[in-house]
Amino acid sequence: MNLAESCRFCRLRLVGWLLAAGCAVGGVPMPAHASDTPNTLSPAETRLGWQLLFDGNSLESFRGYRQDEPGSGWAVDEGAIVRKAGGAGDLLTREEFDSFELQLEYRISPGGNSGLMFHVTEDNDTPWQSGPEVQILDNAAGKDPQKAGWLYQLYQPAKPRWVSAFERRAGLVSGDTYDATRPAGEWNHLYLRVTPQAGEVCLNGVKYFNFVVGSDDWNRRVAESKFAKFAAFGKAGRGHIALQDHGDEVAFRSIKVRPLPEGEATRPVDATIAVTTEPAFPDIEWEGWSPTGDDGKPAQPMRPLLVTHAGDGSGRTFVLDQAGMIHVIPKGETAEGVALSRPTAADGPLGQGQRRGAARPRLSSQLQGERRVFPLLLGQARGGSIAAAGARLAVPRA
Numbered sequence: 001m002n003l004a005e006s007c008r009f010c011r012l013r014l015v016g017w018l019l020a021a022g023c024a025v026g027g028v029p030m031p032a033h034a035s036d037t038p039n040t041l042s043p044a045e046t047r048l049g050w051q052l053l054f055d056g057n058s059l060e061s062f063r064g065y066r067q068d069e070p071g072s073g074w075a076v077d078e079g080a081i082v083r084k085a086g087g088a089g090d091l092l093t094r095e096e097f098d099s100f101e102l103q104l105e106y107r108i109s110p111g112g113n114s115g116l117m118f119h120v121t122e123d124n125d126t127p128w129q130s131g132p133e134v135q136i137l138d139n140a141a142g143k144d145p146q147k148a149g150w151l152y153q154l155y156q157p158a159k160p161r162w163v164s165a166f167e168r169r170a171g172l173v174s175g176d177t178y179d180a181t182r183p184a185g186e187w188n189h190l191y192l193r194v195t196p197q198a199g200e201v202c203l204n205g206v207k208y209f210n211f212v213v214g215s216d217d218w219n220r221r222v223a224e225s226k227f228a229k230f231a232a233f234g235k236a237g238r239g240h241i242a243l244q245d246h247g248d249e250v251a252f253r254s255i256k257v258r259p260l261p262e263g264e265a266t267r268p269v270d271a272t273i274a275v276t277t278e279p280a281f282p283d284i285e286w287e288g289w290s291p292t293g294d295d296g297k298p299a300q301p302m303r304p305l306l307v308t309h310a311g312d313g314s315g316r317t318f319v320l321d322q323a324g325m326i327h328v329i330p331k332g333e334t335a336e337g338v339a340l341s342r343p344t345a346a347d348g349p350l351g352q353g354q355r356r357g358a359a360r361p362r363l364s365s366q367l368q369g370e371r372r373v374f375p376l377l378l379g380q381a382r383g384g385s386i387a388a389a390g391a392r393l394a395v396p397r398a
Contacts (some may be wrong), residue, residue: 002155027173038079038105045256049266051092053241053255054081065242066122067092074243080107080251081243083114088245090122090127098238099260100197105253108148110316111141112248115152118194119213119239121232128152129230130211134192134201136250138184148181149190149203153225154218157208180206187253195263196237197295230333273329 016034039056053061058081064071073088074081081091097118108114113136122130133152138143150156157177159167179201182188191202199211212218213234227233243252258265310316315331 040254047240047268048258050256050258053257054253056080056253059091061094061242062091063094065092065120065127071245077251080253081244081255081288082251083243083249086247090117090245091243091380092127093242094240096239097194097241097259099263100193101258101260102192102241102256103189103264104255105187105189106136106182107187108136108138109249111143112138112184112250113142113246114245114248114250115246116190116192117242117244118192119234119236120242121236121239122234124230127240127244129227130232130234130236131239131242132234133244134190136190136244139181142184142312147177147179148188149201151201151209151211153227154221155201155209155211157206165345178206180204180208193260195260197263207282298358357386 013325021024034299039052039054039219041050057076059070059076059081060080062070062074067089070091071087073083073085074091075084077084100118102116102118103114106114106116109232115128115133115136117127117131117133120127124130135144135150135152137148139147146152147156151245159176159178160214164176182204183237189204191200193200194213196214199213201208201211218234222228222234241257243250275334304319304320304321306320308318310318311323317329319327319329319330332372
């Protein structure tokens with residue numbers, strides 16, 4: 001590897017790690033390599049509602065387009081669904097899905113082309129006339145200008161401006177899109193989420209883009225694509241998931257789906273505890289900001305970021321929540337709020353704190369000496385809103 005190749009390798013690794021954070025925060029699976037045990041569910045996945053569409057042995061969850069059984073060109077080979085020969089045709093799930101998450105691993109042949117479609121109905125000549133397609137391609141040798149992970153002719157990954165600026169300063173300019181694929185013959189991990197509120201595609205742990213089916217942005221892109229002449233394209237809201245036969249060898253395994261009733265994931269609850277809360281900064285009003293999510297709905301009043309034991313034998317539990325409050329739950333009792341006083345003039349103007357990336361409240365005097373609290377750092381996010389960056393809570397041992 002020469003110096004130029006070495007620099008390019010380091011740049012790709014760095015950008016890949018930075019961009020992957022978008023998927024990690026949302027709880028998207030981000031395997032660093034192919035599954036050690038393919039076609040299985042972990043205990044955590046089972047509890048969270050994931051289901052296997054392929055067990056490594058049978059195609060019983062699939063059939064052909066407008067057919068009762070899979071095409072003869074599909075086979076199960078060494079724990080994978082493989083398009084091996086002609087006569088395969090597109091492979092559809094027997095079940096239909098509306099809102100869902102899907103993850104799978106695919107292995108494309110050199111120069112190969114395939115795809116993953118969703119909300120496919122059988123009212124048209126081909127699945128792609130109704131179902132939007134996430135492209136699967138050997139990016140190095142494939143002939144299609146639409147690359148792997150792109151939502152065909154609609155969405156493609158665009159580098160954030162800060163990444164492009166970083167590359168320019170480093171003298172590493174490589175275009176406006178990025179490529180997280182592994183070479184042909186290796187397993188790639190693909191994640192797809194589709195709900196009325198939002199859609200998302202991630203490839204090998206790297207977030208590619210978000211989309212909303214039926215939004216003004218979506219409709220504009222469809223109108224500018226080859227799909228504009230198909231009235232049913234992207235309109236069903238519910239349909240089959242399809243694996244495309246594009247005439248090339250491709251393999252799939254670890255195909256997992258999680259239905260999302262009403263567009264939300266089911267969150268298992270083992271137990272509940274009664275807590276009371278006290279705002280850390282009850283008198284502060286943020287100008288131009290309110291505790292709402294990206295969807296415009298009010299933020300949850302208590303969304304824990306961290307739950308940890310005190311570690312001092314007292315049996316107390318500490319809960320750090322998204323709203324910037326830290327709660328103490330004594331053993332066998334309800335919680336008392338841990339209050340922080342607002343910044344004083346000595347701490348500097350709050351606006352300066354925002355520009356520095358942190359608002360620095362003092363500990364209330366009654367808490368000093370009893371426990372050390374490191375509150376959430378509050379930074380100025382896009383649009384002037386306040387974003388939580390992190391927190392730490394430390395309790396001296398008795």
